[in-house]
Amino acid sequence: MERIREAFESALAARVPGHGVALERPKSGDLGDLAFPCFRVAKALGKSPVQLAAELASQITLEGADLLAAGPYLNLKLHPETRAKEVLGGLLASKPYGSGASNGQKIIVEYSSPNIAKLFTIGHLRSTMIGHSLVQVHRYLGFDVVRLNHLGDWGTQFGTLIAAYKRWAEAVNPELNRDFEWADPAPENRRTPLFRLFQLYVRFHAEEEKDPAMRDEARDWFRRLEKGDAEARRLWTWFREISLKEFLRIYDRLGVGFDTFVEGEAFYEDKLADTVKALEAKHLLQEGERGARIVDLEDVGISTPCMVVKADGGSVYATRDLATGIYRRDHYQYDKCIYVIGAEQILHMQQVFAVLKKLDPGWFTEGKVIHAPFGLISLPDGKMSTRKGNVIFLEDVLDEAVTRVLAIIEEKNPDLPRKAEVAEMLGIGAVIFFNALNDRVKPFTFTWDRVIALDGDTGPYVQYAHARICSVLRKAGAEWMAKAAPGLHDSKETATVPYAPWEVPTELKGLEAPEAQALLFELAGLPSAIRVAREQLMATAIARQLLVIARSFSSFYTNCPILIADNPPEVREARLALCVATARALRQGLFLLGIQAPEEM
RNA sequence: GCGCUCGUAGCUCAGCUGGAUAGAGCAUCAGGCUUCGAACCUGAGGGUCGGGAGUUCGAAUCUCUCCGGGCGCACCA
Numbered sequence: 001m002e003r004i005r006e007a008f009e010s011a012l013a014a015r016v017p018g019h020g021v022a023l024e025r026p027k028s029g030d031l032g033d034l035a036f037p038c039f040r041v042a043k044a045l046g047k048s049p050v051q052l053a054a055e056l057a058s059q060i061t062l063e064g065a066d067l068l069a070a071g072p073y074l075n076l077k078l079h080p081e082t083r084a085k086e087v088l089g090g091l092l093a094s095k096p097y098g099s100g101a102s103n104g105q106k107i108i109v110e111y112s113s114p115n116i117a118k119l120f121t122i123g124h125l126r127s128t129m130i131g132h133s134l135v136q137v138h139r140y141l142g143f144d145v146v147r148l149n150h151l152g153d154w155g156t157q158f159g160t161l162i163a164a165y166k167r168w169a170e171a172v173n174p175e176l177n178r179d180f181e182w183a184d185p186a187p188e189n190r191r192t193p194l195f196r197l198f199q200l201y202v203r204f205h206a207e208e209e210k211d212p213a214m215r216d217e218a219r220d221w222f223r224r225l226e227k228g229d230a231e232a233r234r235l236w237t238w239f240r241e242i243s244l245k246e247f248l249r250i251y252d253r254l255g256v257g258f259d260t261f262v263e264g265e266a267f268y269e270d271k272l273a274d275t276v277k278a279l280e281a282k283h284l285l286q287e288g289e290r291g292a293r294i295v296d297l298e299d300v301g302i303s304t305p306c307m308v309v310k311a312d313g314g315s316v317y318a319t320r321d322l323a324t325g326i327y328r329r330d331h332y333q334y335d336k337c338i339y340v341i342g343a344e345q346i347l348h349m350q351q352v353f354a355v356l357k358k359l360d361p362g363w364f365t366e367g368k369v370i371h372a373p374f375g376l377i378s379l380p381d382g383k384m385s386t387r388k389g390n391v392i393f394l395e396d397v398l399d400e401a402v403t404r405v406l407a408i409i410e411e412k413n414p415d416l417p418r419k420a421e422v423a424e425m426l427g428i429g430a431v432i433f434f435n436a437l438n439d440r441v442k443p444f445t446f447t448w449d450r451v452i453a454l455d456g457d458t459g460p461y462v463q464y465a466h467a468r469i470c471s472v473l474r475k476a477g478a479e480w481m482a483k484a485a486p487g488l489h490d491s492k493e494t495a496t497v498p499y500a501p502w503e504v505p506t507e508l509k510g511l512e513a514p515e516a517q518a519l520l521f522e523l524a525g526l527p528s529a530i531r532v533a534r535e536q537l538m539a540t541a542i543a544r545q546l547l548v549i550a551r552s553f554s555s556f557y558t559n560c561p562i563l564i565a566d567n568p569p570e571v572r573e574a575r576l577a578l579c580v581a582t583a584r585a586l587r588q589g590l591f592l593l594g595i596q597a598p599e600e601m
Numbered sequence: 602g603c604g605c606u607c608g609u610a611g612c613u614c615a616g617c618u619g620g621a622u623a624g625a626g627c628a629u630c631a632g633g634c635u636u637c638g639a640a641c642c643u644g645a646g647g648g649u650c651g652g653g654a655g656u657u658c659g660a661a662u663c664u665c666u667c668c669g670g671g672c673g674c675a676c677c678a
Contacts, residue, residue, distance in 0.1 A: 027621070037620060043658080073621060115678080155678060265678085292676055303603070307675040317678050344672050346605055375606085376672070412640065426640090438614070442607065443671055450613070455640060456626040457614085464640050472637050532617055544615065547625080554641060563637045601640080
């Protein structure tokens, strides 16, 4: 397809020298494979776009394609056989479809970043999976990616945790290995020390409302932690361990990996003083209200100053993020650093980026550090609050999705082997796909039926198309199935599904039907969807394109029989090749989102 | 009050840097399994793109303004 595009571009450039010839993808494959909108050039030449399109259509000829003037557009439409050959050639070649060669650029992605001693909520899924898909897309396009989890493992909440633990757990349940008498029993799927730690946290906040003196108790423990008190330190380390253990289990379930968990908030504690010194050296710090030290940002259009040192001399969130920015500059020498953090922190990120830029304008240039915000998830009755305990836990959502899928399997395909494993892929796939499908920055209200929808525009719909293809290929013979079966790969460590290269069959008769041509056209759209995903810093375009491909396949499947006896061998082979190519595109596309594609379901 | 963000079909949402007749899914209605998986397919109805003004050959898209939601606005993270 790239060859065709270049030939078309140079033919156009020869006819209208000196003008840019930006090509577009037509809305539908009926119109053609590539479109040249004539508006701009026509204006420059003083012609009507309709006239120019007609002229160009009669002047240019390209082998294997028709050039059609459609009003002000000049469309290049490949002949059915050429279209098949171009698209399938791209999909079955040795270079993964739409991927890029290694480009030597290093991208840092910070995402997920949960707070220690809290459970994953549905909100964490957003940061985690948006980040994961950004990682996958960048890797796929040839970037070198570093995955950072900026754990919330420091701050006054640890004072709270330690105080709560001392009050209600140490004497009666020091290992946190059984339920508390005063609390509701832990649900079956969360009978873990982490959950009990979370219960302590919630209880402390509830009682603190009535007894404000408890706040001093928490503050005191945090002070001891900061000073390196052995007891506080021991508990902190332990809390961090039991949290991380649970986090890793969930990341495994989601197929998400990180390069380090070390560089969380605590990691930067001993780097804060130097950060303040660096700001002093640049004379950026001013005296603010009540003696706090701030960086004024009026000159860059931010009316709220960035507070770096509190009146009592303590550090704040921004101090840590500044230290983080400096450390990453020195340690990673990256080309771009993407922060996947909630939209409610837009101002905060702007402030941090602005201060970093003042600190080192040579390094922190435009676009060097990027905030990829995502919208808040709320409940029908309001905002989620971990402290108040009215939250939707991620694992509950995943478990419920898997349960619903299992019920459908029992109904539709009770003899399916490895039901539990498949249900896990489909249920989690549904939740992840829903997240990917929707715009990153738009907030939404959680309802079970929305997030765990299983038909229509959903992950399982795409997975179903893939499973049906595999079913056809199995029936066609082991050698066909093998072409859609990837080699072994670690879902956490690669973005590319390894398929064996395969020469396109030379005869591609049998793909002239409009449904087959439409499917080819949509398959051709996947690479640009991947590029758009990178530009927009969200996988939505990929998810949408996968739906369109799956839908086109379903239509092709119902209208163009593949294995029936009266198909001539070359028709059968061409249609099977299209099936193989579609299966590969679907599985690879889903993989970029972090979703697996079962071969049966 | 200031800033950011969103407002598209009954509901949930696409619509990429302005460009072809504004598209999907859900829901509703009407069809389709003796043939490769009906978790599917085919079709129908349903839209003042929040209101107004402007820029342009052309605006859902850009600008301004108003209305309405969400978020944020220094000693929490």
